[in-house]
Amino acid sequence: MSTTALADRNNNNSDDPPPQTRGSSGGSRGCETQTEASLSSIPHIILLAPTQSYGQTLANSPTFAWFVKDISSWQMEFRLYEYDQTNKQSRLVKEIKDENFKSSSGIMVLSLSNLELLVGRRYLWQVELVCDANRPSANPFAIAAMKVVSVPPDLKKQLSQSNNILTKAHLYNQADLWYNTLEIAFKSKDEPTLRELRKSLLERVANGTETELREQTKVTLINSQIHQLQR
Template sequence: MAQILRPSQKGLRKSLFTSIDIALSLLLLIPTTALADGNNNSSNDPPPQTTGTSGGSRGCETKSETSLSSIPALILLAPSQIYGQTLATRPTFAWFISNSASWQMEFRLYQYDPASKQSKLVKEIKDKNFKSSPGIMMLSLSSPELLVGGRYLWQVELVCDANRPSGNPFAIAAMKVVLKPDLNKRLSQTNNVLNKAILYNQADLWYNTLGIALISKDEPKLRELKISLLEQVANGSETGLQEQIKVELTKSSIHQLQR
């Protein structure tokens, strides 16, 4: 289940965005026993402590619109407490926004070195045109090209108040870029999108599978796969909200972004 940021942790919020070392020091806090779920992470490869759903504030509110929903303002479409895997060196990231108003967003991508326990910011998006829309948002990056074998954290923030960043909803997820030569050979032998999605899913390649499933419209089996992935996201959220989140995710419109 995704870790929810509690009010008592808000003091870490400002440090998270001003000091990469402090932010990524959270990486070693999850015990490896939490990985006993068949996700191919070895015992010496602990995932970071991530917050796949935003906590604290439920969202950005205005005088004319007060959020009545208990659903978090921001939910990353990523596995909970594990490294979501991808073959892509320029992967697609996706997240859900529950607020109906448009707000400034910020995206950050960090590369983590488990040997030195250090990290570096490799991508940041915070331009004035980078704004939220209600529903699922998909972000495709033209750069940088990620390293095979590299481990990364990606982070999305809604800027409710630029003068009070500690109150902004944000969430973090983990990603690993992997190499699967045998699978690449099988993928090269088919041009069928459904077959590719099935192969990705069987290989636990979350981001590749999700990238195909989200943009599928006419293929029933791809729609079923999309719903299955979104249900996994919902099941990793707060227990009392799983059904509500599942409904909202599956009926959401999809917005594609390119940077």
């Protein structure tokens, strides 16, 4: 998607409005055949991110995650833009579109190295499946908004007093730091408490989808296999 198209999106949230984003891909066809697509009306891409507000992070190199429905493996493209709230323009910061960057059915968790995002800045990130390189307008894609924030003094003190990863995850969650919570929930060693936290995050994502799809989406996300990616 062009930076102009991204910049033209708006949102009615009067507090700190991000550009209007779409956390899940539109349409029902996706990259699969019609027979495969008809098995489920769940979107082909669902970003694990808030859809009506900026998802917040303390990290200057956050972890991103999304769900891919298609059983077949497809070429993926990831883009990260810095968004200027004042002039409504966006600038490409990071792009991944190499031949080894391919989808797997389930939840994909992307860790990025050498990424230095700045506190106070706003970003947009996008995932696209390349069904047909000759018809990019038909490719399913989804976009989410993110803001990098500084750590509040009280939270900084609480974090410094604990080495327990579960405690930190819940502190992040209570502070509405979506991406910090997500990173621990999806990258740490699996255990019951983290499974519950992961389930809670996935339920929040499902609740942001169309009403008639929420229960089906929730079940699908919770039962999805998790794939770790490193770039």
